[in-house]
Amino acid sequence: MCDSCGCAAGTDHFRVAGSVVRPAESGEVKVLRAMLHENDYQARHNRAHFDAAHVLAVNLMSSPGAGKTSLLEATIRALKARLSVAVIEGDLETENDARRIRAAGAPAVQITTGNACHLDANMVHAALHTLDLRSIDVLFIENVGNLVCPAAFDLGQHRNVVLLSVTEGDDKPEKYPVMFRAADMMAITKLDLLAAVGDFDPALAKRHLRELANGAPVLEISARSGTGMEAWIDWLIHEAASRRRPGSAHHGAAHG
Amino acid sequence: MHELAICQALLRQIMEVAENRASERVGRIKLRIGPLAGVEPGLLRSAFPLVAAATPCEHAIIEIEDIPIRVRCQICGSTSQARSNRMLCTECGTWRVTLISGDEMLLAAVEFQDAQTFNQRERTHV
Numbered sequence: 001m002c003d004s005c006g007c008a009a010g011t012d013h014f015r016v017a018g019s020v021v022r023p024a025e026s027g028e029v030k031v032l033r034a035m036l037h038e039n040d041y042q043a044r045h046n047r048a049h050f051d052a053a054h055v056l057a058v059n060l061m062s063s064p065g066a067g068k069t070s071l072l073e074a075t076i077r078a079l080k081a082r083l084s085v086a087v088i089e090g091d092l093e094t095e096n097d098a099r100r101i102r103a104a105g106a107p108a109v110q111i112t113t114g115n116a117c118h119l120d121a122n123m124v125h126a127a128l129h130t131l132d133l134r135s136i137d138v139l140f141i142e143n144v145g146n147l148v149c150p151a152a153f154d155l156g157q158h159r160n161v162v163l164l165s166v167t168e169g170d171d172k173p174e175k176y177p178v179m180f181r182a183a184d185m186m187a188i189t190k191l192d193l194l195a196a197v198g199d200f201d202p203a204l205a206k207r208h209l210r211e212l213a214n215g216a217p218v219l220e221i222s223a224r225s226g227t228g229m230e231a232w233i234d235w236l237i238h239e240a241a242s243r244r245r246p247g248s249a250h251h252g253a254a255h256g
Numbered sequence: 257m258h259e260l261a262i263c264q265a266l267l268r269q270i271m272e273v274a275e276n277r278a279s280e281r282v283g284r285i286k287l288r289i290g291p292l293a294g295v296e297p298g299l300l301r302s303a304f305p306l307v308a309a310a311t312p313c314e315h316a317i318i319e320i321e322d323i324p325i326r327v328r329c330q331i332c333g334s335t336s337q338a339r340s341n342r343m344l345c346t347e348c349g350t351w352r353v354t355l356i357s358g359d360e361m362l363l364a365a366v367e368f369q370d371a372q373t374f375n376q377r378e379r380t381h382v
Contacts, residue, residue, distance in 0.1 A: 013354070030366055031364065032364055034362060035262060035295075036361060038269065039265060152294040173341075179293040210351040215352070
């Protein structure tokens with residue numbers, strides 16, 4: 001998306017200055033700036049922090065109960081000795097998820113949002129300063145479980161991973177297009193329950209994702225049985241390695 | 257309901273524009289919102305007065321320009337109008353398309369009114 005005006009067409013179609021144009025006669029002031037300009041600015045600042053420390057920042061989004069924390073627990077155990085992981089946890093209430101992450105062996109910062117249905121770039125900024133970014137390879141930001149609101153707020157992540165558990169139904173990308181369009185990777189989770197659920201078709205879920213003009217990779221994973229974990233770990237290692245190469249600070253975020 | 261958070265951000269931005277215009281009120285706020293922005297125009301309209309109470313935007317009219325979703329095909333090059341959950345090329349059917357418009361969430365313009373004129377308008381409305 002175009003950084004100057006927030007539109008979809010990229011930065012080359014026309015230029016809008018950051019300052020406001022004030023015509024002398026009419027009482028109308030043209031602004032043409034993203035309504036979430038302030039959040040986008042903070043998100044770019046967060047991304048600069050991550051890039052300076054060569055940290056891969058991954059924003060995990062899904063509905064509540066899709067298995068984000070379970071996937072992270074399994075990921076921390078699988079990555080141990082290969083990459084160092086830290087987690088920023090977003091929930092309305094409780095420190096439960098952060099405790100689970102620490103028990104799995106990674107540092108975790110819990111953000112409790114109260115009634116806010118999403119994380120924003122300011123909350124992530126406050127949390128990232130409590131972490132030693134230089135000792136981290138991959139920082140997961142576990143967003144508030146919600147398939148609507150988190151999609152509108154750039155946090156400064158490099159990649160969006162959207163989870164879809166088989167118990168939710170394979171038409172979720174069709175029902176929540178804004179969220180799934182933002183995915184750089186779709187993880188179909190709780191694959192061990194596929195037979196019990198009976199009517200979830202991973203191929204159909206993938207087709208719905210493609211119908212959002214999204215060519216992101218799709219992985220089928222069970223954090224419990226370990227199915228698909230290897231491909232997920234390979235993807236993370238590849239993405240983390242690309243952050244450590246010089247000149248790799250390109251933006252992969254939904255609203256970057 | 258993240259529309260409230262978006263309204264707060266919008267208000268801060270308008271107040272920035274309104275700086276040094278103490279004698280004026282905000283009469284009209286012009287927004288451009290595409291279906292892929294992830295914000296519901298109806299909710300935005302009902303949330304804005306809550307955050308704008310006791311500010312120069314208090315009685316501002318919110319004008320939202322709907323932006324259609326348009327995509328350009330990466331295969332055949334044609335341009336089509338699309339739906340948010342069916343973003344395919346209408347010519348050749350592929351999903352390999354690039355979004356041209358439809359994810360905007362812009363503050364396009366702010367219209368100011370002299371406070372006196374504004375109050376008159378308010379009175380005639382009552």
